[in-house]
C-alpha cells in the first residue's frame with residue numbers, strides 16, 4: 001500500500017481540544033473542497049514528491065518521490081519519536097480520499113504508544129467506515145456552504161453528509177467538531193450548523209475557530225471576527241450544544257518563534 005503525501009513532520013497540535021499535544025503530522029495530498037480560508041493550498045492537488053523531516057523539530061527535510069510506501073511512512077514517523085501523550089495525525093488535504101492508505105497506516109501503528117488522529121472535512125462516510133477501528137480521534141470540520149465550494153464546482157450543501165459522518169464517527173472514536181468562522185459568517189447558517197451538530201451529538205466538543213488571516217488562490221482574508229461577534233456566536237451555539245469553545249489556531253504563534 002502506498003500514499004500520496006505532501007509532508008511528514010513533528011510539531012504540536014495547533015487546533016481544538018488537544019491543542020499543544022505533541023503530534024507527528026502525515027499530510028496527505030489532494031482535496032476535493034476549496035475553502036476560502038484554506039492555509040494549505042499546496043495540498044489541493046497531488047504533488048510529485050513528499051518532504052520528510054529528518055529529526056523532530058529540526059526543520060531539515062529529505063525529499064522522496066510520491067507515492068510513498070506505507071512501511072516507509074511508518075519508519076519515518078517512528079523515527080520522529082512517539083510517546084504515550086503524543087498523536088500521529090493523518091491530515092491534508094483530505095486523508096479520506098486515500099482511505100486504504102489511512103487504514104494501513106493506522107493499522108501499522110496500532111501497537112505504538114501514540115494515538116492515531118484523523119483530521120477530515122467530514123463528508124466521505126464510506127471512506128470513514130473503511131478506517132473505523134484504527135482511528136482513535138476524529139477531528140471533523142463542519143463546513144458552512146457560504147464560504148466553501150466543491151473543487152468540481154458541484155452545488156449543494158454539506159449538512160446532511162456531515163450529520164451522517166458524525167454519527168458514524170461517534171460509533172468508534174472520540175470526536176470533536178470544528179467550525180471556522182469569519183466576518184462573513186451569517187446567523188442563519190450558524191444556527192443551522194449548530195442545530196445540525198446537536199441533532200446528532202449535543203455533547204460533542206464544538207470548537208469555534210476564528211479564521212486566521214490568509215491569502216490563497218481564492219483571495220485574501222484580512223481580519224478575524226471581533227471578540228463581540230465571537231461571544232454572540234458562542235451564546236447562539238450554547239442554545240443547542242453543551243461544550244462550545246472559542247479556540248484560535250495556535251501553530252501560527254509557534255511558527256513566529
Ligand code: SF4
Nearest residue numbers: 031033034035038093
Ligand atoms: S478541506 Fe482543508 S485542505 Fe481542503 S480546501 Fe478546505 S481547508 Fe483546505
